[in-house]
Structures are given as C-alpha cells and as structure tokens.
Amino acid sequence: MxxxxxxxxEELESxxxxxxxxxxxxxxxxxxxDMSRGKPSISQLDMVMDILDVLNSGSExxxxxxxxxxxxxxxxxxxxxxxxxxxxxxxxxxxxxVCGNSSLxxxxxxxxxSVTHGVCxxxxxxKLDKVKFLCPVPGYDRHFAVTEHFGIEMINIPMTIQGPxxxxxxxxxxxxxxxxxxxxxxxxxxxxxxxxxxxxxxxxAGLKPAAEDFRIYWDNAYAIHHLYEDKQDEILDIISECxxxxxxxxxxEFFSTSKVSFAGGGIAGLASSPRNLDDIRxxxxxxxxxxxxxxxxxxxxxxxxxxxxxxxxxxxADIVRPKFEAVLAVLERELGGLEIGSWIRPRGGYFISFxxxxxxxxxxxxxxxxxxxVMTGAGATFPYGKDPRDSNIRIAPSFxxxxxxxxxxxxxxxxxxxxxxxxxxxxM
Amino acid sequence: MxxxxxxxxEELESxxxxxxxxxxxxxxxxxxxDMSRGKPSISQLDMVMDILDVLNSGSExxxxxxxxxxxxxxxxxxxxxxxxxxxxxxxxxxxxxVCGNSSLxxxxxxxxxSVTHGVCxxxxxxKLDKVKFLCPVPGYDRHFAVTEHFGIEMINIPMTIQGPxxxxxxxxxxxxxxxxxxxxxxxxxxxxxxxxxxxxxxxxAGLKPAAEDFRIYWDNAYAIHHLYEDKQDEILDIISECxxxxxxxxxxEFFSTSKVSFAGGGIAGLASSPRNLDDIRxxxxxxxxxxxxxxxxxxxxxxxxxxxxxxxxxxxADIVRPKFEAVLAVLERELGGLEIGSWIRPRGGYFISFxxxxxxxxxxxxxxxxxxxVMTGAGATFPYGKDPRDSNIRIAPSFxxxxxxxxxxxxxxxxxxxxxxxxxxxxM
Numbered sequence: 001m002x003x004x005x006x007x008x009x010e011e012l013e014s015x016x017x018x019x020x021x022x023x024x025x026x027x028x029x030x031x032x033x034d035m036s037r038g039k040p041s042i043s044q045l046d047m048v049m050d051i052l053d054v055l056n057s058g059s060e061x062x063x064x065x066x067x068x069x070x071x072x073x074x075x076x077x078x079x080x081x082x083x084x085x086x087x088x089x090x091x092x093x094x095x096x097x098v099c100g101n102s103s104l105x106x107x108x109x110x111x112x113x114s115v116t117h118g119v120c121x122x123x124x125x126x127k128l129d130k131v132k133f134l135c136p137v138p139g140y141d142r143h144f145a146v147t148e149h150f151g152i153e154m155i156n157i158p159m160t161i162q163g164p165x166x167x168x169x170x171x172x173x174x175x176x177x178x179x180x181x182x183x184x185x186x187x188x189x190x191x192x193x194x195x196x197x198x199x200x201x202x203x204x205a206g207l208k209p210a211a212e213d214f215r216i217y218w219d220n221a222y223a224i225h226h227l228y229e230d231k232q233d234e235i236l237d238i239i240s241e242c243x244x245x246x247x248x249x250x251x252x253e254f255f256s257t258s259k260v261s262f263a264g265g266g267i268a269g270l271a272s273s274p275r276n277l278d279d280i281r282x283x284x285x286x287x288x289x290x291x292x293x294x295x296x297x298x299x300x301x302x303x304x305x306x307x308x309x310x311x312x313x314x315x316x317a318d319i320v321r322p323k324f325e326a327v328l329a330v331l332e333r334e335l336g337g338l339e340i341g342s343w344i345r346p347r348g349g350y351f352i353s354f355x356x357x358x359x360x361x362x363x364x365x366x367x368x369x370x371x372x373x374v375m376t377g378a379g380a381t382f383p384y385g386k387d388p389r390d391s392n393i394r395i396a397p398s399f400x401x402x403x404x405x406x407x408x409x410x411x412x413x414x415x416x417x418x419x420x421x422x423x424x425x426x427x428m
Numbered sequence: 429m430x431x432x433x434x435x436x437x438e439e440l441e442s443x444x445x446x447x448x449x450x451x452x453x454x455x456x457x458x459x460x461x462d463m464s465r466g467k468p469s470i471s472q473l474d475m476v477m478d479i480l481d482v483l484n485s486g487s488e489x490x491x492x493x494x495x496x497x498x499x500x501x502x503x504x505x506x507x508x509x510x511x512x513x514x515x516x517x518x519x520x521x522x523x524x525x526v527c528g529n530s531s532l533x534x535x536x537x538x539x540x541x542s543v544t545h546g547v548c549x550x551x552x553x554x555k556l557d558k559v560k561f562l563c564p565v566p567g568y569d570r571h572f573a574v575t576e577h578f579g580i581e582m583i584n585i586p587m588t589i590q591g592p593x594x595x596x597x598x599x600x601x602x603x604x605x606x607x608x609x610x611x612x613x614x615x616x617x618x619x620x621x622x623x624x625x626x627x628x629x630x631x632x633a634g635l636k637p638a639a640e641d642f643r644i645y646w647d648n649a650y651a652i653h654h655l656y657e658d659k660q661d662e663i664l665d666i667i668s669e670c671x672x673x674x675x676x677x678x679x680x681e682f683f684s685t686s687k688v689s690f691a692g693g694g695i696a697g698l699a700s701s702p703r704n705l706d707d708i709r710x711x712x713x714x715x716x717x718x719x720x721x722x723x724x725x726x727x728x729x730x731x732x733x734x735x736x737x738x739x740x741x742x743x744x745a746d747i748v749r750p751k752f753e754a755v756l757a758v759l760e761r762e763l764g765g766l767e768i769g770s771w772i773r774p775r776g777g778y779f780i781s782f783x784x785x786x787x788x789x790x791x792x793x794x795x796x797x798x799x800x801x802v803m804t805g806a807g808a809t810f811p812y813g814k815d816p817r818d819s820n821i822r823i824a825p826s827f828x829x830x831x832x833x834x835x836x837x838x839x840x841x842x843x844x845x846x847x848x849x850x851x852x853x854x855x856m
Contacts, residue, residue, distance in 0.1 A: 037500065045498040049485040052722075056484070057477040070473040070690040072465065100528070105716040116543050116554065116578065126544065126554040142717075149714045150544065258717065262498040265722035286577045288533040289570075289686065292720065294480075294693035 001337030004420055012425050019418040023371065026411050031372030033408040038190070038350040038396045040259055043319050048261050048312070051302040061297065069297045075099070075290035076281060077269065080300045087306040089223040089255045090237050091271040098269035099284070099291045103256035106270050107217060108146050110252050113283050114180070115150050119213035120249065120279045125150075125180065134172055134182035136164040138353055138381030138392045140190040143183040143219065147383075154383035157182070159189070161344075163196035166203040177210040181217050187235050188222035191381055191394035192353040193346020195233035205241035207250065215276075218253040222349040224313045225259060227321045231347050239271060248273045257299060259350065260313065267292075267299050320350075323397040323405045327352055330409035340420035352395040353381070360419045361390045367415040373408045429765030432848055440853050447846040451799065454839050459800030461836040466618070466778035466824045468687055471747050476689050476740070479730040489725060497725045503527070503718035504709060505697065508728045515734040517651040517683045518665050519699040526697035527712070527719045531684035534698050535645060536574050538680050541711050542608070543578050547641035548677065548707045553578075553608065562600055562610035564592035566781055566809030566820045568618040571611040571647065575811075582811035585610070587617070589772075591624035594631040605638040609645050615663050616650035619809055619822035620781040621774020623661035633669035635678065643704075646681040650777040652741045653687060655749045659775050667699060676701045685727060687778065687826075688741065695720075695727050748778075751825040751833045755780055758837040768848035780823040781809070788847045789818045795843040801836045 007015065055061065061069045063078035077085075077098030086093040100106065115131075118124040125131045132153045135144060139159075147154055155172065157164045163186070172179050184204075186196040196204075204216060218238055226232045242250045249272075257266030272280070303309045328345055331354070335341050343354045356364055361378035368375050376394040379385040395412070397405050435443065483489065489497045491506035505513075505526030514521040528534065546552040553559045560581045563572060567587075575582055583600065585592045591614070600607050612632075614624040624632075632644060646666055654660045670678045677700075685694035700708070731737045756773055759782070763769050771782045784792055789806035796803050804822040807813040823840070825833050 039500045040498075042496070045496065048498075049487075049489075052483045052487065053485045055480045057481050059477075059480065061477075068470070068473065070468075070476075070693055072467045072686075072691045101720045102716045102718070108715040112540055112544060116540060124554070126552070142714075145714050149711065258500075262722055263500045264718040265498055265720050283577065286570075286573050287536040288530045290530070290692040292529045292693050292723065294690055295720065295723065 003337065003339035004424055005339060009425070009428055012421050016418070016421045016425065019414065019421060022414055023367070023418055026414060027371040031407065031411060033372065033400055033404050034374045035396050035400065035405070035408050035412070036374045036376045037399060039399050040263055041319060041399050044316055045262060047315055047319070051261055051298060054302045055294065055298045061294065063293065063297060067293070069293035072289055074293065075285060075288060077291070078293055078296050078300070081267065081296040082269070084300050084303060084305065084309065085255060085267070085269045086271070088309055089220045089253065089271065091239055091253060095239055095271040095273065095277070096269055097277060097280070098267055098296060100268050101256075101264060101266060101292070101295075103219065103221065103254040103258070103268040103270070104142055104146075106254055106268055107143070107219065109287075110217070110280070111146055111150055111152070113280070114213070117283060119215060120275060122213035128178070130178045132176065132179045134164075134169060134179060135383045136182070136184065137383070138191055138394070139183060140185060140219070141380040141385075143217070144383045147183070156383060156388070159192060159194060161194060163194065163200035166200055170203065170207060173210070173214060174208045175210055179209075180211055180213055181215050183217050183219065185219045185221055186238070187220060187233060188225060188346060188349025190221065190349065191351035192344050193349045193351060194344065196235050198236050201236040201238055201241055202245075204238060205245040205247060205250070207247065209250070214250065216251045218251050220253055220255045223255060224309060225316070225350065226313065226348040227317050227324055228347055229314065229317070233347055239273065249275050252276065260309070260316075261299060261302075265295070267296055320398055322402040323400065324352065326402045326406040327395060327397050327409045330406060330413055334413040335416060338417070341416055350396060350398050352397060354393045354395055355391045356393060356416060357420050357423055358389045358391050360416070360423050361387060361393050363419045364412070364415045365393060367419060368412055371411055371415070373411050375412070431765065431767035432852055433767060437853070437856055440849050444846070444849045444853065447842065447849060450842055451795070451846055454842060455799040459835065459839060461800065461828055461832050462802045463824050463828065463833070463836050463840070464802045464804045465827060467827050468691055469747060469827050472744055473690060475743055475747070479689055479726060482730045483722065483726045489722065491721065491725060495721070497721035500717055502721065503713060503716060505719070506721055506724050506728070509695065509724040510697070512728050512731060512733065512737065513683065513695070513697045514699070516737055517648050517681065517699065519667055519681060523667055523699040523701065523705070524697055525705060525708070526695055526724060528696050529684075529692060529694060529720070529723070530686070531647065531649065531682040531696040531698070532570055532574075534682055534696055535571070535647065538645070538698075538708070539574055539578055539580070541708070542641070545711060547643060548703060550641040556606070558606045560604065560607045562592075562597060562607060563811045564610070564612065565811070566619055566822070567611060568613060568647070569808040569813075571645070572811045575611070584811060584816070587620060587622060589622060591622065591628035594628055598631065598635060601638070601642060602636045603638055607637075608639055608641055609643050611645050611647065613647045613649055614666070615648060615661060616653060616774060616777025618649065618777065619779035620772050621777045621779060622772065624663055626664050629664040629666055629669055632666060633673040633675060633678070635675065637678070642678065644679045646679050648681055648683045650687075651683060652737060653744070653778065654741065654776040655745050655752060656775055657742065657745070661775055667701065671701075677703050680704065688737070689727060689730075693723070695724055748826055750830040751828065752780065754830045754834040755823060755825050755837045758834060758841055762841040763844065766845070769844055778824060778826050780825060782821045782823055783819045784821060784844060785848050785851055786817045786819050788844070788851050789815060789821050791847045791850075792840070792843045793821060795847060796840055799839055799843070801839045803840070
C-alpha cells in the first residue's frame with residue numbers, strides 16, 4: 001500500500017470520492033454496533049454461571065478461620081479470599097485486604113480519604129492549595145474522572161512501549177511536593193495493552209518523592225487477563241520492589257474480579273504495606289460494617305485456587321481473542337502501509353489503542369457514530385477529555401461478537417481513511 | 429420490693445455482703461456470654477439460607493427492564509429492588525436508589541461527600557470553620573463515629589418517649605447555620621426502641637434550618653423489625669411530610685437488609701428527593717462502576733414482594749422476641765421497685781436500653797466483664813463515648829439463645845445491684 005501523504009492532490013481527490021461513496025453505502029446499511037465499553041460479553045458471563053451453584057441452602061458458610069460469612073465481622077476479607085487474590089495479582093497475602101465489589105470505588109475512597117484525612121497522618125489534601133496527579137496518557141477515563149472530581153490538577157505523562165516516560169515521572173515526583181499520586185495500569189494497560197518493563201517498575205520503586213504522602217495508584221486490573229497461552233506478559237511485584245528500594249509505603253495496588261466472574265457482582269481488593277493498610281483500616285472500620293463475605297466465599301469456593309482461576313481465564317481468552325484478532329486483521333489489511341494510523345497488538349487486557357493522524361480522532365469517532373458504530377469518545381483517554389493531538393481512539397472489542405467486531409472495524413477503517421484524506425487535502 | 433435509697437446504712441451493708449458473695453459465686457461459674465453486638469443469631473441466618481437457592485446456573489439473570497445483572501450498567505439499582513425496598517420502608521419508589529451492602533457506608537459517603545463537595549452545590553464542609561451535628565442520645569455509636577471521624581462537633585439532644593427533644597432541635601437547627609445534620613433512628617431507635625411520634629416527624633418536616641445544606645440523616649434501620657404481630661409501631665414518611673412542609677430536600681433516609689437477610693451479605697439503599705438523588709448520583713457515577721446487581725436480583729426474587737418480606741420478618745420476630753422477653757422478665761423480677769435502674773419495653777428493633785443510677789454504668793459493665801458477660805461499652809451510646817451521667821447501658825439480646833440471655837441478665841442485674849449499693853454507701 002502507498003502512504004496517503006505521498007499521494008498527489010488529484011489522487012487524494014479521487015480517493016476521497018471513492019471513500020465518500022463507500023461511506024454513504026455503509027451508512028445505508030443501518031449498522032448498530034458498540035465498540036465503546038470494556039465489558040465482558042454474554043458468552044463470558046454465561047461461562048461463569050456455575051458460580052451461582054457453589055453456595056446453596058445446604059452449604060457450610062464458614063470461612064476457614066471459623067467466621068460465619070453470613071454475619072457481621074472481619075471487615076477486611078476472609079483469609080482464603082485474601083490468599084487467592086494475592087496469588088492472582090502476584091503480591092503477598094499479608095499485603096492484601098478484600099472489600100466490596102468495585103476496585104474503582106476503592107481508588108475513589110483512597111483519594112477521598114487522602115483529601116479529608118491525609119495519608120498516614122499527613123496533611124489532608126483539602127487543606128493544601130494545590131494537589132497534582134501524574135496521568136500516563138493515553139489512560140483510563142475513570143481514573144481521570146476521580147482526580148478531576150476532587151479538583152486535583154492532572155499532568156499528562158506520555159506512555160512509551162516500556163510504560164510511562166520515567167524521566168518525566170522522576171522529574172515531577174522527585175522535585176514537586178504537590179505531586180501526590182500517579183495513575184498506573186501496569187499490565188496490559190488501558191487502552192494500549194502495554195505492560196511495564198522490569199526497568200520501569202524498578203524506576204518506580206526507586207523514586208525519591210518530594211512529597212512524603214506521594215503514592216502510586218497501581219491499578220492491576222488485567223493481572224490475569226492474557227489473550228494468549230504462549231505469549232504472556234508478567235510484571236514485577238511493585239510492592240516488593242518498593243520494599244527493597246526502601247520505599248515500602250509508596251504503593252496502593254488495586255484489583256477486582258469484574259472481568260473474571262461478574263462485572264459488578266465480583267469482588268475487589270487492594271494491596272499495600274502494613275502501615276498503609278493500618279491507615280486505611282482506621283477509616284474503613286468507621287465507614288462500613290463490612291463487605292459481602294458470602295460473595296467472597298462463593299468466589300473462593302468456585303475458583304478454588306490460582307490454577308482454577310487461570311483455567312477459567314484461559315476460557316475467557318478463547319472467547320475474547322478472536323474479537324481482538326478480527327479487529328487487528330482489518331486494521332492491518334486496510335490500513336497497513338498507509339501511514340494514517342498506528343496501533344499496538346496487545347497480548348492481554350480489554351482494549352486496542354489506535355492513533356490517528358493528528359487532528360482526526362474526533363471526526364473519525366463522529367463519522368462512525370453517524371453510520372451506527374459507537375466508539376469511546378475521542379479524548380476520553382486523556383485528562384479533562386482533552387487529547388492535545390486529537391489522535392487517540394480506544395477500541396473495546398470485548399462485548400460484540402467477532403463478526404460484529406469485523407463489521408464495526410470495517411466501518412472504522414473507512415472513516416479513518418476518509419477523515420485522513422479530508423485532512424490531507426485541507427492542509428495541502 | 430423496697431427502693432434501695434430508702435434502706436439504712438446497716439441494711440445496705442448487709443445487702444452489700446450478700447451481693448458480693450453472690451457475685452463471687454457467679455464469677456466462679458466462668459460464664460462466657462456476649463450481649464454487646466446487635467447482630468442476627470445463627471437461627472435467623474439459617475432461616476434465610478434458601479436465598480442461596482434462588483439464583484443458580486439455570487436462572488434468568490435479567491432484571492425486569494432487561495438489564496443483564498451480571499454486567500456493568502444501571503449503577504443505582506434494578507427497578508424491582510427499588511420498588512421492594514421503597515415499600516419496605518414506606519417511601520415512594522422514585523425516591524429510592526439501591527446500592528451496596530451497607531447503609532452505614534452510604535451514611536459515611538453522604539457525610540464524606542458533603543465534606544469534599546458540599547451539598548447540592550453548597551460550600552464543601554472542609555472549607556468551613558465549624559460544622560455541627562445534633563445527636564439524639566442515647567444513640568448509635570457508629571453514627572457518632574462517622575461524624576467524629578470528620579471532625580464534626582456533636583451536640584447531645586436528649587431523647588424523650590416521643591423522639592428527640594424537638595424544642596432543642598428546633599432551636600439549634602433554626603438558629604445555628606453551622607448545624608448541618610442530625611442523626612436519627614426514627615423507628616425502634618437504637619438503643620431505646622422508641623418510635624418517633626407523628627408530631628415529632630411533623631416538627632422535623634417543619635424545621636426552618638438556618639443552613640440551606642442542613643439534612644436529616646434518617647437511619648430507618650428497623651422499619652420492619654417488629655417484635656409483635658399485634659403491637660407494631662408505624663412512623664410517618666418523613667420525605668412526604670417534608671415535601672408537604674415545603675422542605676423537599678431536607679432528608680437523607682437510609683435502610684438495609686442486614687438484619688433481614690444476611691448481615692453484610694444483604695443490600696442497602698437510600699431515599700431522598702429527586703434533587704438530592706441527582707446530587708448524589710453525580711458523585712456516585714465517579715465513585716463506582718456500580719453495585720452488585722446479582723445480589724439485588726437474588727433478594728427480590730427471594731422475597732418477591734412486601735408480603736414475602738413481612739412473612740419472613742414475622743419468623744425473625746418469633747426467634748428474637750423470646751430473647752427480649754427473657755431479658756425483660758429478669759429486669760422486672762429482679763429490679764422492679766428498687767429504683768436503681770429504668771428501662772423501656774421495646775416493640776421492635778435490636779436493643780434494650782437500661783439507665784442505671786448516675787455514675788454507675790461503667791462500673792456495672794466492668795463487673796459484668798470480669799464475670800464473663802460482655803456488654804456494649806458504657807458511654808458508647810453517646811458522642812465521643814462520653815455519657816455525661818455515666819448511666820446508659822445498651823443490651824443487645826439478638827445473638828445469644830434465650831437461656832443464655834437469661835443467664836447473662838441474671839449476672840447483669842446482680843452487678844447493677846452491687847454497684848448501686850456501693851454507690852449509695854459511698855455517697856451516704
């Protein structure tokens with residue numbers, strides 16, 4: 001294929017006519033597809049239905065330490081669920097508490113608690129003039145929404161193929177005491193599917209924060225969400241690395257089973273140092289009478305152990321992988337060599353990240369929508385919804401069928417081509 | 429029985445010897461009983477076990493509006509569970525959102541949100557010099573813990589048999605703009621079992637708060653927790669009364685099934701005006717990806733409707749009532765006429781409140797503990813754990829068996845007598 005930018009005005013104009021015609025034809029088909037939400041598909045959820053049989057009216061409902069899971073008590077999780085979750089994300093059991101159904105809620109609460117009460121006895125952020133968070137971009141819109149909600153200033157940090165640009169991270173964290181946190185999705189990042197290299201994790205662990213209450217918000221959302229059996233990313237345990245580097249309290253790690261069992265009907269938890277956990281428990285014991293231990297027990301009885309969990313994630317992968325491959329095949333076939341977009345082939349996670357030519361993302365998403373394909377809003381992967389290059393588009397292949405994903409991507413690439421040609425002609 | 433205060437020094441001294449002997453004998457028995465926690469008993473939990481059969485791998489898991497309860501979406505509750513919860517607490521369905529497993533968590537979040545973001549666009553409380561809450565006393569220690577945690581000043585409001593002393597409430601709320609809230613358990617109050625009279629509810633509704641962001645925190649924890657079929661308290665719907673009085677936004681009402689299905693494994697919700705709900709949703713949509721809709725569906729499929737719910741609460745009552753009656757029988761038999769303590773015979777709820785002679789509560793609880801009976805800590809029913817009269821003791825009869833409750837109460841009354849005699853002799 002010939003790069004669009006090497007085409008002459010006449011060639012571009014003729015291409016534009018062709019593409020416009022194709023686009024009108026596509027529109028006429030009346031598509032109604034959604035590539036916007038990173039949610040499990042019906043087949044994935046169906047596959048987990050057996051979890052509802054695990055506990056029934058005849059079940060023993062005590063945890064291994066004798067706690068009646070139907071009653072009050074033990075607000076930070078039953079031991080067997082702590083162990084399983086620790087293994088699944090690769091941290092130590094004693095660093096884990098399991099609570100609630102939503103890791104986002106735990107992140108929100110962590111920020112909220114820091115705003116009202118400070119971190120480990122530090123000044124509450126609501127008493128400070130300025131609080132800043134670093135935001136590797138492109139990133140997860142709901143992270144940015146939390147910090148924006150609390151009036152925290154967000155600073156973009158470009159992602160590299162190894163993880164966030166660590167030179168920049170070190171500069172900000174080590175020099176600016178108003179930088180209190182950084183949002184990270186270290187494994188199969190949202191939306192790029194990048195896993196942080198060992199060097200990146202070690203550079204994180206070795207930070208020398210200007211602010212004592214700086215914390216890394218390590219959202220390990222896709223720890224076991226591999227797409228391939230033979231190509232799996234692994235990352236270092238940041239908490240252990242931080243211990244080794246003399247920064248034991250620098251991380252809050254978050255995880256959940258939202259994309260393992262049921263989205264919203266699963267369990268979530270966090271991992272951190274004993275000192276951080278004590279600090280968190282101090283608020284948590286005021287905040288709640290405890291979390292749903294019946295559901296914790298249900299999960300641990302269902303998955304049994306890490307092998308059980310991995311076995312199920314392989315089945316999930318078998319469902320999810322063909323959708324990713326359908327998207328990637330269309331992207332490669334239709335856009336390869338045109339130099340109007342780039343993407344990364346992820347080995348896990350829930351998204352594919354697409355970078356269009358500068359200034360084209362909004363228009364591509366709008367054109368897709370007009371023809372019946374909903375994408376995540378352009379800009380959503382950046383703080384304040386503002387992609388400074390108007391380039392990044394998040395593709396979420398998990399929910400539709402592979403056939404639907406193919407049809408949706410066919411339209412998507414058509415829109416990419418059309419908008420790119422328009423752009424090139426404009427700027428000629 | 430002769431009132432202790434009418435006894436002579438000699439009579440008291442001889443009684444003291446008798447009681448000391450009895451106390452030493454009781455201690456030797458090595459009791460190990462707990463009257464401290466208002467939690468459901470094993471029989472109650474066993475009775476609800478069928479709820480675990482309602483959803484299984486063959487179940488339809490869509491809510492009545494077609495929502496797949498296993499996936500993301502619809503973060504404020506499925507319609508049928510909103511309806512059931514609305515009926516159970518006696519509010520309108522459109523005033524209800526259902527979320528999470530813990531009403532305490534909803535209360536904490538409501539306070540926390542007010543601290544960080546203010547109420548309906550008002551000044552965030554963290555920007556104010558002084559925020560105060562009114563606390564009807566005796567009351568629920570976990571309410572007071574939430575406000576103390578946020579540095580909110582708490583003001584004691586004495587309870588009357590009709591509810592909080594409304595003259596005082598009106599004075600504070602209508603005159604002091606730093607008074608932003610009041611904690612209420614309006615039905616079968618914790619710990620006294622008092623239900624607010626219609627006049628009390630109407631006076632609440634008719635408040636003219638000096639602070640626009642004043643809210644009544646109406647913890648309707650025991651809405652359907654009657655002890656008797658033929659003697660049931662009912663209270664007015666405060667939200668409707670507030671609407672009528674021109675104060676539609678003045679109430680946050682909270683409720684849960686913690687003492688209906690499983691404690692911690694149930695569902696919780698809140699009711700409020702559309703304007704308040706919109707304000708809450710604005711934060712909630714940032715805070716969480718949604719709550720456990722599978723458990724919501726499980727609950728509504730199990731109870732079916734209000735009649736189903738009521739039928740089960742009658743069975744709970746059959747289990748709980750004998751325990752209350754065991755306590756009350758011992759109190760009346762052993763302390764009637766002695767004028768060293770008073771108590772209220774509740775028609776519902778989870779507690780009996782006992783008022784000892786001034787200056788005796790701590791010592792009674794300590795003596796009980798030394799002899800193997802754990803009570804709720806004296807003072808716990810007051811803000812900051814400080815009962816100014818050192819008089820109130822909360823008795824929680826729900827968890828032990830009736831026989832255990834009788835044995836525990838036998839010891840309790842012995843301690844009441846002993847400590848009272850000591851006190852009378854001291855002050856003679």
